Amino acid sequence: MSEPLLQAVNLQCERDKRILFRDLSFSILPGTVTRVEGPNGSGKTTLLRILAGLNDAWSGDLLWCGDSRSTQREDFLRNMLYLGHRPGIKSLLTPVENLRALMAGRQPVPDRVLREALDGTGLAGFQDVPCRNLSAGQQRRVALARLLIADEPLWLLDEVFTAIDANGVAAIEALLQQRAAEGGAVVVTTHHDLRLPGMKSIELGGGQNDEC
Numbered sequence: 002m003s004e005p006l007l008q009a010v011n012l013q014c015e016r017d018k019r020i021l022f023r024d025l026s027f028s029i030l031p032g033t034v035t036r037v038e039g040p041n042g043s044g045k046t047t048l049l050r051i052l053a054g055l056n057d058a059w060s061g062d063l064l065w066c067g068d069s070r071s072t073q074r075e076d077f078l079r080n081m082l083y084l085g086h087r088p089g090i091k092s093l094l095t096p097v098e099n100l101r102a103l104m105a106g107r108q109p110v111p112d113r114v115l116r117e118a119l120d121g122t123g124l125a126g127f128q129d130v131p132c133r134n135l136s137a138g139q140q141r142r143v144a145l146a147r148l149l150i151a152d153e154p155l156w157l158l159d160e161v162f163t164a165i166d167a168n169g170v171a172a173i174e175a176l177l178q179q180r181a182a183e184g185g186a187v188v189v190t191t192h193h194d195l196r197l198p199g200m201k202s203i204e205l206g207g208g209q210n211d212e213c
């Protein structure tokens with residue numbers, strides 16, 4: 002069996018003196034899609050931000066490829082892609098400029114590749130329009146284009162289906178499955194009824210916490 006990319010051991014997170022989760026342990030294996038589930042306020046976004054290294058309000062252990070994530074920080078950040086529940090798009094910039102900004106810190110990518118990715122998310126003809134003139138779904142698609150040029154093995158995706166139409170949802174689902182088939186791992190939160198073959202789940206908010 003493949004080694005886990007990411008392991009959480011007895012994670013606990015408290016916010017405003019309320020325990021969001023405790024004794025939460027799971028492994029994220031290559032070749033899997035894992036959905037974080039739970040009602041509003043149960044801590045899905047918080048957990049994803051903890052996994053991405055964007056929230057320090059937790060205790061327990063996080064391992065990256067078998068070693069403490071804190072000692073592997075650079076390697077972890079190089080191999081992880083996080084998309085937050087807000088599209089994170091700058092309204093004055095065009096989709097091409099935004100996508101270039103989303104690639105910051107990675108190998109430079111030619112404009113042609115950025116434009117092809119935007120085409121691939123249905124934004125052909127909108128690449129050079131300021132994002133403030135795009136719809137909510139189109140702005141989300143600018144951020145999603147990042148997935149089409151992602152080579153990071155671990156994707157942490159918070160509510161990426163928000164504002165996306167049925168065709169777009171099907172395309173994202175296919176992309177998640179493709180990433181897993183290529184040996185990557187995806188952790189996703191969504192209120193959309195996501196059902197993928199073999200999908201794992203982490204249940205928050207009073208349910209069982211699955212050992213994946």
Ligand SMILES: Nc1ncnc2c1ncn2[C@@H]1O[C@H](COP(=O)(O)OP(=O)(O)OP(=O)(O)O)[C@@H](O)[C@H]1O
Nearest residue numbers: 016017021039040041042043044045046047048190
């Ligand atoms: N920065 C913060 N400071 C204090 N409490 C916070 C902070 N961020 C979130 N919380 C609290 O943590 C709890 C979990 O929030 P979180 O956004 O993780 O839930 P969620 O499961 O993603 O919810 P939703 O399904 O509504 O998106 C909420 O009660 C929220 O008020």
